[in-house]
Amino acid sequence: MPAPHGPAEQFAAGRRAAAAALAAAGSAERTVPRARDGRPLFPPGFTGSISHTGRLAAAVVSPGAEAVGVDIESALIPPRVAAFVLREGERRRLLAPAGPYTARDLFAAKEAAFKAMNCIGTLGEFLFWQIGLAQAAGALSATYRGETVPLWIGSQADLSFAVAIRR
Structure with a gap:
């Protein structure tokens, strides 16, 4: 731009x-x-x-699609923010070195999922860090209140891009 x-x-x-x-x-x-x-x-x-x-x-x-979410992040996510936004299991299983993602990747994933799932929660009660992230068979997904959406993440050294599509 x-x-x-x-x-x-x-x-x-x-x-x-x-x-x-x-x-x-x-x-x-x-x-x-x-x-x-x-x-x-x-x-x-x-x-x-x-x-x-x-x-x-x-x-x-x-x-x-019922809803779509996209997020791009260029800022580094400090460990303190990652500890707040990501659940312990998400950090343990998904963050490098155990998992394939950076904190910025997972932050973008939660933001994209939030946009795709924003009609599930009541205004003011649904916050993006309440979304759960999980990986099975190499596919990442986000869950909130029993609703699950698939996520796709792309990243470079200075940028993370995430998409969630609710069908």
């Missing part, structure tokens, strides 16, 4: 990413207005999500 990387530029970049994702998904409508609560309003039949860091924006659209 172009400098100065402020809130207005991040918002615009997110909407450009959403328009490109809608085009790739086959939508004739490319405008994604903002709901009163700030969530993006995708056109009927196209469920999506937007995320951004200070310099990068991403959007994912999944036609026919």
